[in-house]
Amino acid sequence: MSRSEGPSIGPADAPGDGADDGFASKLRRLGRIARWEVTRSTGTIDRRTLLILVVMIAVIGVVGFVAAEDGLGLDDEIYVVGVDESNPYHDVAVEANQFRPVSLSDVEIADDGESGNVDLVLTPDGEIGYVGPNGEAAYDVFRNAVGSYNEGLMAAENDSPAAYPVFVSLEYQDRNLGLFAEEGFETEGETAGDGEPGSGDGGDTDDDTEADDDTEADDDSGMTTDPDADGMPSTDDGLQVPDIGGGAGEQTAPGTPGTLSPPFPFEALVLAFLLIVPMNFVIQVYGGSIMQERLKRRGELLLVSPASRTEIVAGKTLPYLLGLVGLTAAIVLSIDGGVLSIAAVFPFALLFLGATFAGAMFARSFKELTFVTVTVSVVLTTYAFVPAIFSNVTPIALISPLTLVVFDLQGESVELVEYLFSTGALYLGSVVLFLLGIGVYREEDMFAQKPIPAKIIDAIVSQIDSITARVHAYASPFVLSILSIPFVFGAQLLGVALLFAIPDAVALPVMFVFAAAVEEFAKSIHVYAGFARSRFDSTIRVGAILGGISGIGFFLGEKATHAVQLVGIPDLSVGTAAFGPALSSEPLVLVALFFAPLVLHIVTAVISTVGATRGRTSYALAFVVATIVHVLYNLGVIALVA
Amino acid sequence: MSRDRADTGSARRESIQRGPNPPSVDTEASRSVWHARWALIRRELQSLRSEKTIILAIAIQLFIAAFSSFLVVGLVSMYDPSAIEGQERAIAVTGEDTDELAAVASQQDGLGVDRYDDRADAHAAFEEGQVDAVLDANRDDEGRLVVRTTVPDEGLQTTVLVVQLREALETLEYTERIANADRLAEQPLSVPEAIEASPYAGFTYTILLPLLLFLPAFISGSMVVDSLAEERQRGTLELLRVAPLSFVDVVDAKLVATAVLAPIQAAVWLALLAVNGTAIAQPFALVGLVAALSVLVAAVGAGVALYAPERRQSQLLYSVGIVGTLVVSTALPEHPANTVAKFATGSATATSWLALAGYGIAAAFTLLALRWYVDRLEPESL
Structure with a gap:
């Protein structure tokens, strides 16, 4: 098979066998491959398997439904408490599911309370002692259980004002202290009770509302600056009579102090998570289908067809992408989301498929593929999920498109800039992944068994070749450094999201090293690939030139990440560690800060690329040196600015 | 294939170790069968090693553990000001x-x-x-x-x-x-004084520990599915049949090679947790539990891989089956995760021990059932 076609950079400019005929016939071929993919995939699932699957899913559904009624019971009776039945706290131990009460006469304690057969002891005179390694944890849980038990008691009372003597309403209000003026992003607060208002007796509500109106009038005179503090819809809902269900520890109705909850969009988050779940299953099938082409040279048949490999890959991917979009749309409709939710999840579907495609092209066996897909699932789910937890808390959350879904479900509007910010890296990243995979979608790579790192090197080299064919060999480090930006950006953002809740003392050093290492790796790995596959002369001079070009490319690409400053991430100290401090207004400092990174990137890239000319070990060493230089530079700049 | 590369050295050694062909005397024959079994187990482990699968598997577990710990540490510190x-x-x-x-x-x-x-x-x-x-x-x-x-x-x-x-x-x-x-008809009880207690203990015992113990078992099962399905689809299962082994032996070897990894990983996790200050009251019971589960899961995985015609179906059946089992096990008197938590905190009851015995019996029973099924299977039909 001799195909003259070079690796293609995009469907539009794919040269090769199909270049002479029109766009329509390309589309036709693409459609045919997509159709084959669908018929073949559905054909392989036989009726027997289908039946078993249906039965299993039905059983899961029924049991899951029943189980959801009475909880998972994961923490049932994990602590033992010694208490006599006469003790008033005995009922607490019986009602709280974490505890198993035993009678005081059965309690054995040894080593001065260091160990024993119980975790807690409640003496008849009302004292509570804790025993053994889990005693303190048990005590803490017991303390909370007493609170829940009290709530249960009070719920049974007839005299509601006596049982619930305190009512609270919570209002979030923007205030302009200057500090937060430039935050290009607004967290709309919600009141504590964003669930349904309690359906309890409405009789009392009237009284409360009156009292409320009273104070409201005063308030309005108090707050003069902020006319749109009205975004809080339910201050009145906050004054409903509690409607406490049977389950202790359940979310009680709004109104009592216990119902005050910090802004946490739990429900919206769970719903948003629903959108990610199907992707994990679809990529299993998709990865399997790609892998199948590579077993027993089956893919050869498609490769010799007039379709270009871009068309083949596009055709094989299209059904899965459409399927995911359809699934997403169905889920979004059923949870009352809008178009924004679909638009936010779409790049994620693309990235899931792109990563799986590249992984399936690199994997040697199904076993390896399984782990590649699991890695893709875990990493991407983390990337989607963790930042979204902080949706209403910090602008960092915006790096995940799930945050947009959460906003959409909460009925908040999202600006185009925000959409681009949270999805841009995903779109670019998936394009690059597809390019890498398509680069090795050719006879000599598809059926060869090589370790994954070697395949990745091959894939990068195939991109170097294609750039060399188009422009010049020295252009490849420039382009590839720019292409690596979305991954660098994504990795660093994920790092920030993972570390920002951890104390700065731990998070900052880790983040400094991690951010520098990611950047150095992105700048030099493609040059190393070129040297490893003899695409460049292994001389120090060539290494230095390539490093310089790579540094310039990376610098230009990195300027794009300055978009983060629009959403105020550098305000966080961890963010500073990753992206550098916010730009100062001093012109001289500004110019210095603008060009210093250029010098840095060139210097460190040259260090590691010169190392790369002498093989793997010296590359690894040079990479470490470059990372250290980079970290020192970052520390210096931050010290300078601060 | 990587396996080829990794095995060239050991294959030469094996060819020396392997008994006469055809095997002559009975004792010789049984010894050579043991040799062959051992060689098969080694081959399986070697392919795991050369593909770095096991490293990836452990990395994934670490990542999941870090991810879930992060969630809890992050959330607890956000919503618990004392943290x-x-x-x-x-x-x-x-x-x-x-x-x-x-x-x-x-x-x-x-x-x-x-x-x-x-x-x-x-x-x-x-x-x-x-x-x-x-x-x-x-x-x-x-x-x-x-x-x-x-x-x-x-x-x-x-x-x-x-x-x-x-x-x-x-x-x-x-x-x-x-x-x-x-x-008020009933007086509220006074809430005890707050003390300094780790807010993560409950999470560690009821979520993190079960996760760390069950994941290796599930991964082992998945490896058996992939290994068998791949040999079937590549046609190399056929080649294995020239070894002086019955088909049951071949499946057994694959089971042993993967199922043994789970309890080892579990033991390492338990040791690491203990070093980190999480007291584990009954580590041996926990390792035993993981061993039983991993045999059970691997046997089910092998059965699925032999039953389903293709890897895609077998992985689908296997993963849906695992999710299903986790959900269905809530109907048990004690959820497996709860059993793990009780053994770890030292609050195990008779039910916990019965559950442990039950998993052991289920594993043995499944293994027997698998052997019976493999025995009746026509290897040519695969």
């Missing part, structure tokens, strides 16, 4: 009935109380940033204390503040209830 240190924050108390509220709030850690007689002053102080919250307390007609709380819309800081306010207001609620004691 992060912070300076005292000033709140304004205003309204008609502020004595009780001010008394309780000033007792609360991290809150400092400023009293304002005039609401407008309190809100002005809030706007200027002198106070971080305004609590406006008034009695309504029924004698309830109604507290209108205004907090700034400032993200993380507010989250912590709200939790602090909630604790203060809950204390206020308790004192008010005691004051209303004569109108």
Whole structure:
């Protein structure tokens, strides 16, 4: 098979066998491959398997439904408490599911309370002692259980004002202290009770509302600056009579102090998570289908067809992408989301498929593929999920498109800039992944068994070749450094999201090293690939030139990440560690800060690329040196600015 | 294939070790069968090693553990102000009935109380940033204390503040209830004093530990599925049949090679947790539990891989089956994760031990069933 076609950079400019005929016939071929993919995939699932699957899913559904009624019971009776039945706290131990009460006469304690057969002891005179390694944890849980038990008691009372003597309403209000003026992003607060208002007796509500109106009038005179503090819809809902269900520890109705909850969009988050779940299953099938082409040279048949490999890959991917979009749309409709939710999840579907495609092209066996897909699932789910937890808390959350879904479900509007910010890296990243995979979608790579790192090197080299064919060999480090930006950006953002809740003392050093290492790796790995596959002369001079070009490319690409400053991430100290401090207004400092990174990137890239000319070990060493230089530079700049 | 590369050295050695072909005497034959079994197990483990699958598997487990720990540590520290240190924050108390509220709030850690007689002053102080919250307390007609709380819309800081306010207001609620004691049928119990306790203990025992113990078993099962399905699809299962082994032996070897990894990993996790200060009361019971589960899961995986015609189906059946088993096991008297938690905290009951025995019996039974099924299977039909 001799195909003259070079690796293609995009469907539009794919040269090769199909270049002479029109766009329509390309589309036709693409459609045919997509159709084959669908018929073949559905054909392989036989009726027997289908039946078993249906039965299993039905059983899961029924049991899951029943189980959801009475909880998972994961923490049932994990602590033992010694208490006599006469003790008033005995009922607490019986009602709280974490505890198993035993009678005081059965309690054995040894080593001065260091160990024993119980975790807690409640003496008849009302004292509570804790025993053994889990005693303190048990005590803490017991303390909370007493609170829940009290709530249960009070719920049974007839005299509601006596049982619930305190009512609270919570209002979030923007205030302009200057500090937060430039935050290009607004967290709309919600009141504590964003669930349904309690359906309890409405009789009392009237009284409360009156009292409320009273104070409201005063308030309005108090707050003069902020006319749109009205975004809080339910201050009145906050004054409903509690409607406490049977389950202790359940979310009680709004109104009592216990119902005050910090802004946490739990429900919206769970719903948003629903959108990610199907992707994990679809990529299993998709990865399997790609892998199948590579077993027993089956893919050869498609490769010799007039379709270009871009068309083949596009055709094989299209059904899965459409399927995911359809699934997403169905889920979004059923949870009352809008178009924004679909638009936010779409790049994620693309990235899931792109990563799986590249992984399936690199994997040697199904076993390896399984782990590649699991890695893709875990990493991407983390990337989607963790930042979204902080949706209403910090602008960092915006790096995940799930945050947009959460906003959409909460009925908040999202600006185009925000959409681009949270999805841009995903779109670019998936394009690059597809390019890498398509680069090795050719006879000599598809059926060869090589370790994954070697395949990745091959894939990068195939991109170097294609750039060399188009422009010049020295252009490849420039382009590839720019292409690596979305991954660098994504990795660093994920790092920030993972570390920002951890104390700065731990998070900052880790983040400094991690951010520098990611950047150095992105700048030099493609040059190393070129040297490893003899695409460049292994001389120090060539290494230095390539490093310089790579540094310039990376610098230009990195300027794009300055978009983060629009959403105020550098305000966080961890963010500073990753992206550098916010730009100062001093012109001289500004110019210095603008060009210093250029010098840095060139210097460190040259260090590691010169190392790369002498093989793997010296590359690894040079990479470490470059990372250290980079970290020192970052520390210096931050010290300078601060 | 990597396997080829990795095996070239050992294959030469094996060809020397392997007994005469055809095997001559009975004892010789049985020894050579053992050799062949051992060679097969080694081959399986070697392919895991050369593909770095096992490293990837452990990395994934670490990542999942770190991910879930992060979730909890992050969330707990966000919603539990005592978990992060912070300076005292000033709140304004205003309204008609502020004595009780001010008394309780000033007792609360991290809150400092400023009293304002005039609401407008309190809100002005809030706007200027002198106070971080305004609590406006008034009695309504029924004698309830109604507290209108205004907090700034400032993200993380507010989250912590709200939790602090909630604790203060809950204390206020308790004192008010005691004051209303004569109108209540049942007296609320006094809540014990707070102590310094790790808020992560419950999570460690009920989520993290079961996750770390079950994941290796599930991964082992998945490896058996992939290994068998791949040999079938590549046609190399056929080649294995020239070895002096029955088909049952081949499947057995694959099971042993993968199922043995899970308890080893589990033991390592337990040791690491113990080093980190999480006391594990009955580590041997836990390792035994994982061993039983991994044999059970691997046997089921092997059965699925031999039953389903293709790898895609077998992986689908296997993964849906695992998810299903986890859900269905909530119907058991004790969820497996709960059993793990009880063994770890030392609160195991007779039910826990019965459950452990039950998993062992189920594993043995499944293994027998698999052998019976493999025995009746026509290897040519695969």
